[in-house]
Every structure is written in C-alpha cells, then in structure tokens.
Amino acid sequence: xxxxxxxxGSYLVNLCSALLLLTCFAIVAQRRLMACVDLFALQSVxxxxxxxxxxxxxxxxxxxxxxxxxxxxxxxxxxxxxxxIVRQLNVQREVSMYVNxxxxxxxxxxxxxxxxxxxxxxxxxxxxxxxxxxxxALAIVLIGFFIMxxxxxxxxxVIGFLMxxxxxxxxxxxxxxxxxxIVELGIFFDVLVAGLIVGIYTHxxxxxxxxxxxxxxxxLKE
Amino acid sequence: xxxxxxxxIILQIFLVLxxxxxxxxxxxxxxxxxxxxxxxxxxxxxxxxxxLFRKEPVISTTASWIFPATPYILFSSTLAASxxxxxIIAPMPLNFAGNxxxxxxxxxxxxxxxxxxxxxxxxxxxxxxxxxEAIVASLTxxxxxxxxxxxxxxxxxxxxxAIVYKTAILQGIVLDPPPHLMALVALFIIxxxxxxxxxxxxxxTHLELTxxxxxxxxxxxxxxLALVEWAAGMKLMIFLSLLANIFAPWGIATTLSPSALGLGxxxxxxxxxxxxxxxxxxxxxxxxxxxxxxxxxxxxxxxxSLLALVFFYILRV
Numbered sequence: 001x002x003x004x005x006x007x008x009g010s011y012l013v014n015l016c017s018a019l020l021l022l023t024c025f026a027i028v029a030q031r032r033l034m035a036c037v038d039l040f041a042l043q044s045v046x047x048x049x050x051x052x053x054x055x056x057x058x059x060x061x062x063x064x065x066x067x068x069x070x071x072x073x074x075x076x077x078x079x080x081x082x083x084x085i086v087r088q089l090n091v092q093r094e095v096s097m098y099v100n101x102x103x104x105x106x107x108x109x110x111x112x113x114x115x116x117x118x119x120x121x122x123x124x125x126x127x128x129x130x131x132x133x134x135x136x137a138l139a140i141v142l143i144g145f146f147i148m149x150x151x152x153x154x155x156x157x158v159i160g161f162l163m164x165x166x167x168x169x170x171x172x173x174x175x176x177x178x179x180x181x182i183v184e185l186g187i188f189f190d191v192l193v194a195g196l197i198v199g200i201y202t203h204x205x206x207x208x209x210x211x212x213x214x215x216x217x218x219x220l221k222e
Numbered sequence: 223x224x225x226x227x228x229x230x231i232i233l234q235i236f237l238v239l240x241x242x243x244x245x246x247x248x249x250x251x252x253x254x255x256x257x258x259x260x261x262x263x264x265x266x267x268x269x270x271x272x273x274l275f276r277k278e279p280v281i282s283t284t285a286s287w288i289f290p291a292t293p294y295i296l297f298s299s300t301l302a303a304s305x306x307x308x309x310i311i312a313p314m315p316l317n318f319a320g321n322x323x324x325x326x327x328x329x330x331x332x333x334x335x336x337x338x339x340x341x342x343x344x345x346x347x348x349x350x351x352x353x354x355e356a357i358v359a360s361l362t363x364x365x366x367x368x369x370x371x372x373x374x375x376x377x378x379x380x381x382x383x384a385i386v387y388k389t390a391i392l393q394g395i396v397l398d399p400p401p402h403l404m405a406l407v408a409l410f411i412i413x414x415x416x417x418x419x420x421x422x423x424x425x426x427t428h429l430e431l432t433x434x435x436x437x438x439x440x441x442x443x444x445x446x447l448a449l450v451e452w453a454a455g456m457k458l459m460i461f462l463s464l465l466a467n468i469f470a471p472w473g474i475a476t477t478l479s480p481s482a483l484g485l486g487x488x489x490x491x492x493x494x495x496x497x498x499x500x501x502x503x504x505x506x507x508x509x510x511x512x513x514x515x516x517x518x519x520x521x522x523x524x525x526x527s528l529l530a531l532v533f534f535y536i537l538r539v
Contacts, residue, residue, distance in 0.1 A: 011399055018400035022407060022526075029522050102521040109525040116536040123537055132400050135537055 009057040010131065016050040017133040020170060021112070024143045024163060028108050029101055031093045033155050037082045040159050044074035047166050054130065054173050062181040063173065069188045070169070078162065078195045085199050086155055089206055098150045107150075108143050115139035133174030140167030154202045154212040158195070165191055226478060227315035231305065234314070238304040241491070242455035243267035245462065245498045252502025253426075267455065271448050279444030284344040292339035293442070293449035296332040300453045300460070303328035307463045308386045310486035311475040317383035322370045325382065326363065329416070329460070332453060333359050340438035347430055351437025354513060358422060358434065361520040362415045365527045369408040372401050372530035373468055376538075382468070390471040398538070401530040406469050408527035413461040413501075415520060417454070420505040422516050432510060459494065466493040 023043040030036050048070040055063035086092075099107065115138040123131055144167055147160030165187070172179045179187075202212055209216045247264035254261020281290060305316045306325045320328070333355065340352035370382075376398045377385040415422040418435035427433050439450050467474060473489030475482035511519060 015399035015403060018403040021400070022403065025522060025526065029518055101518045105518070105521045105525045109529055112529055113532050113536070116533060120536050132537065136400065 009053065013050060013053050013057070013130055014132045016046050016053060017130075017136040017170065017174075019046045020050070020166070021136050021139060024140050025105065025108065027159065027163070028104050028143065028147065031101070033086045033092060033094065033153065034083065036156060036159050037079050037086065040082075040162060041075045041079040043163070043166055044070055047170060048075065050133070050170065051173055051178070054177060058177055060177055062184075063178040065181065066169075066173075066178060066184045066188075069184070073188055073192055074162065074166070077192065081195055081199050082155060082158065085202055089155070089202070089212055091153065091155075091212060094151060094153050094156060097152060104146070104150055108146055111142040111146060112139040115142055130174035130177075133170055137167045137171035137174055140164075140170065143167075152213045152215050154198070154205055154214055157214065158198045158202075161194070161198075162191065230311060230315050234305060234309060235301065237309055237487075238301065238456055238459055239452075241494070242452065242459040243271060245459055245494060246455045248495055248498040249502040249505070250426075252499050253505055256503065256506040267451075271452060274443075274448035274451070275445050277444040279442075279446045282343045282345075282441055285342050285441075288335070288338050289342045289441075290446065292335045292342075293446040293453070295335045297449045297453045297456075299328045299332040300456045303332075304456055304460050304463075306382055307460050308383050308467050308474065309463050310483060310490045311478075312383060312387035312390050312471065313476075314383045317381055321380040322367070322374060322382060323380070325460075326367055326370070329457065330359070330363060332457075336438055336450070339442075343441035345441055347433075347437045347440050350430075351434055351440070354434045355438060357513075358415055358516065358520070361517060361524070362412050365408055365520060365524040366412045366416070368524070368531055369405040369412065369527035370464075370468075372405040372527060372534060375531065375534045376401070382464075386467045386471045386474065387476060389468070390474050390476055398534070401533040401538075402469065404526040404530035404533070406465070408523040408530065409461075409465060409468075411519060411523035413458075413465060414504070415516070415523075417458040417461055419501060421508050421511050421519060424510050462494045462497045463490070465497060466490070 020043055023039050023046065027036050027039045027043075030039060048067040051063050051067040051070060055061065055067065097104070116135050119135040119138055123135055141164050144160045144162075144164035147163065148157050151157055151160065169187075178184065205214070205217070206212050244264060244267070247262070247267045250266070251261050251264045279290075303325050306314065306320050306328075308314050308317075337352040337355050337359075340348035340355070342348075371380070373385055374380045377388045379385060379388070414420070418425050423434040423436075424432060425435065428436060430437070435454070439447065442450055467490075470493065473485055473493075475486035
C-alpha cells in the first residue's frame with residue numbers, strides 16, 4: 001500500500017503532468033525533426049513516470065503494465081522507427097510552416113487557456129491525486145491537434161498524433177485511474193501499428209512527390 | 223530599525239559584492255573545463271577588477287555626461303536591487319522598501335542607462351548593441367514580471383521576502399507544481415537572456431556581428447569598465463538568488479540565530495555555485511541563437527509565464 005502522504009503524492013503527479021506540458025511547448029518551438037522525436041520520447045518517459053506514481057499511490061496494479069508498455073513502445077520503439085525515417089528521408093529540419101514559431105507558441109498558449117477553462121468546472125469533482133492532470137491532458141490533446149494542422153512534414157504530423165495519444169492516456173489515468181487493461185493493450189497495439197503504417201506511407205509520399213511535405217498532396221487530381 | 227538590521231544589510235552588501243565575481247569565475251572555469259582548456263582560476267575576475275580599477279579610463283570626446291555617469295548609476299541601481307532579494311535570511315531588513323516591481327524596474331533602470339551610454343559614445347557598435355539590447359530587454363521584461371507574479375499569487379504577496387519566507391516556513395507546501403514549474407522555466411530563460419548568456423548573447427565573444435552586451439560596453443575602460451563588469455556580475459547573482467530562493471528556499475535562515483544564519487550562508491553559496499555550474503554546462507551544450515530566433519525563445523518564456531498566471535486564476539480560485 002502507498003506509504004507517501006496523499007498531498008506529496010498529488011504534488012509529484014502534478015509536477016510530472018506539468019513536465020509533460022512543458023515538453024509539448026518544447027516540441028512546438030523546435031524545428032529540428034530529430035530533436036522533436038527526442039522530445040516526444042522524453043514526454044513519453046514523463047508519462048510513464050506519472051502512470052507509475054498513480055499506480056503506486058492508488059495500488060491499482062495494471063497501470064504499472066501500461067507504464068512499462070509506454071516506455072517500451074512510445075519511448076523506445078516508435079522514436080527508433082521515426083528516427084530511421086528521418087535519416088532515410090534526409091530531411092533534418094522543418095523550414096516552412098503554416099504559422100511561424102512565435103505565433104504558434106501564442107496560439108498554443110491560447111489553446112491551453114481554453115483547455116483550462118473547459119475543465120475548470122469539473123476539475124474540483126475529480127480525484128484529489130490527479131486534480132490538475134485532467135486540465136493538462138486536454139491541453140496536450142489540443143496542442144497535438146495544433147501540431148498536426150500547422151506542420152507540413154509528415155514526420156512532425158505523426159509526432160502530433162502521438163502527442164494526442166499521450167494526452168488521452170494522461171486523461172484516462174487522471175479521470176479514471178486508467179482504462180481496463182484490455183482497452184489499454186488494444187490502444188498500444190493500435191499506436192504501434194499506426195506508427196509502422198505511417199512509416200511506410202511516408203516512404204510512399206517521398207517516392208511519389210520527392211518530398212514529405214504533405215501540402216503538395218493538394219495537387220492530387222482524379 | 224534595530225542594530226542587527228544594519229548588520230544584516232551590511233552583510234548582504236558584502237556578500238553580493240564579494241560573491242558575484244566568484245560566480246562569473248565559476249562559470250568561466252566550468253566552460254573551460256568542458257572545452258578541454260586549462261582556463262583561469264575561479265578567482266581571476268577579482269584580479270581583473272583590481273587591475274581595471276588601477277587603470278586610467280579613456281572617454282570619447284563626443285561623449286556627454288551620460289557616458290561617465292552610467293557606470294555609477296548601473297552599479298548603484300543593481301546594488302539597490304540586490305538588497306531586495308533574500309539571500310541567506312528570508313525576511314530581509316529592507317523588505318519594506320520595495321516589492322517585485324521595484325526589483326524589476328531598478329534592474330531596468332541600469333539597462334536603460336547602459337543602452338543610452340552605448341549610443342552616447344558615438345561608435346557604430348555601441349549603437350548596434352543598444353538596439354539589440356532594447357529588443358531583448360523589451361521581450362524579457364513582461365515575461366519576468368509575469369513569472370514573478372505567478373509565484374506571488376500563490377504566496378499571496380508581491381514582496382519577495384514574504385514569498386520566500388512563506389515557502390520556506392511551509393516547507394514547500396505553498397509551492398504549486400504546475401504553475402511554478404512553468405514560472406521556473408520562464409525565469410531560467412529570462413536569466414540567460416538578461417545576463418547575456420549563451421543562447422541569447424555570448425559573454426566571451428568580441429565578434430562584432432554577434433555581441434550585444436559587449437558591444438554596448440565596448441568604449442568603456444578603466445574603473446568605468448570595472449564598475450560595469452561588477453554590476454553585470456551582481457545582476458547574474460540577483461537572478462541566481464531569485465531562482466534558488468523562490469523555487470527552492472530550503473535551508474534559508476528564517477530566524478536570527480547564528481547557527482541558522484551560518485547554515486543559510488553555506489546553503490546559499492552551495493545553491494548559487496550549483497546554478498552557476500548548470501549555466502556553464504548549458505553554455506557549452508547550446509549554440510548562440512541567431513538574433514531573429516531569440517524572439518522564439520523569449521516568446522516561449524512569455525507564454526509559459528502567462529500560462530503560469532492563468533493556471534492559477536482559472537484552476538486555483
């Protein structure tokens with residue numbers, strides 16, 4: 001059973017959730033694709049730490065398994081796949097985006113404020129342990145969406161997608177102390193398969209267009 | 223005011239004046255070590271200051287009164303600002319004299335005069351440095367104010383001594399992780415920008431195209447240069463004390479007993495030297511950003527400090 005007092009536990013969980021949000025902002029401000037992948041891996045590590053803390057403090061054991069899977073899939077396997085893609089494509093940095101980085105940061109700030117506003121009425125009803133995590137999880141989901149629509153390169157769009165997944169996992173941990181084990185296993189498998197498929201598709205896009213710039217796909221005609 | 227308060231103020235002045243060259247020396251030493259150079263000893267800045275004070279200053283014939291007056295204004299305003307920041311004891315004797323706003327604008331006063339002096343000497347580099355410093359200063363100022371206010375809201379006071387005292391007494395319970403973490407990251411970025419450290423400015427460079435702070439003080443020599451350098455060291459020390467004592471006030475003295483003061487002194491020196499090492503490592507890990515990329519870094523600091531404030535307002539009230 002947990003030996004930490006609940007307020008220290010809540011303190012640590014909130015700290016880790018805040019670190020997740022900070023890595024989101026680092027990804028938004030980052031141009032180099034390799035660094036984006038590394039930051040995503042770091043975010044997944046923080047997510048796993050949060051999940052482990054929640055598992056330890058609540059005594060719900062299957063969250064440990066989810067944390068281990070997070071480390072294995074999102075912090076090790078998927079970043080390796082993505083890095084391999086980046087090396088093969090030979091694109092190191094994102095030169096053009098739909099919005100420049102300072103504007104992107106301000107938009108993300110607005111999205112986070114929006115997330116806080118939406119969750120504000122329900123945050124007090126949640127578990128004491130993960131009170132702030134729900135607001136932060138929604139903010140991460142919104143930032144993930146923003147990255148998916150604002151970046152042109154397929155690789156960063158994938159990172160945006162995976163960030164949304166991280167946000168949803170955090171939300172599940174915060175709001176319901178984790179989903180049933182079978183659902184979590186299904187999601188991890190989905191994410192892994194999605195990562196593989198996207199890897200293959202990125203190659204196809206590269207071969208067809210000579211670039212992984214997805215905005216060029218607008219030129220497709222029947 | 224009691225006699226002990228005067229003693230504490232004098233102790234604080236000597237601590238800030240005496241320790242700031244050491245911090246600069248530690249950062250240089252760490253950088254030299256990481257770059258596989260021998261490097262000067264950590265005491266080298268003291269010898270530099272002593273040498274500069276003995277040299278005769280040279281003043282450009284086009285310079286007005288602003289040029290020779292600026293080092294004194296800069297030095298005294300920075301020293302006054304340092305008296306508002308708790309170092310080894312939490313309620314500073316002079317805490318009634320000013321709060322966060324006084325601290326930020328005392329520092330801004332020195333920066334403002336330094337910018338004027340850069341223009342005043344009439345050299346092209348000085349003007350370029352001043353215009354760049356104006357960009358950086360105008361971007362850091364809102365972020366600095368907001369990040370300090372985010373912490374002030376949790377503590378319920380805008381007085382730095384009160385913030386540190388409350389956090390120290392309650393053993394970190396006042397600390398509120400998500401907003402404070404954002405404020406801490408913002409304040410760290412601002413520290414690097416305000417004190418002219420690597421991602422924003424390079425303190426070791428004399429390459430005309432990249433320098434900011436060095437360009438402004440290019441025309442200074444002798445005792446004026448010594449005062450400007452010393453003030454820069456004190457500013458670094460103020461920011462490091464803010465980082466150390468607002469976010470980690472562990473070990474700071476909250477009573478006047480000699481043992482608490484001694485422990486406070488030891489812990490403070492340890493924390494500040496530790497932060498100096500962190501900054502030295504940071505400088506070796508990152509390349510200097512292009513001037514137009516600096517807005518991205520400082521924009522991130524601004525957004526984070528704003529979010530820290532908004533977080534408190536929305537989710538904590």
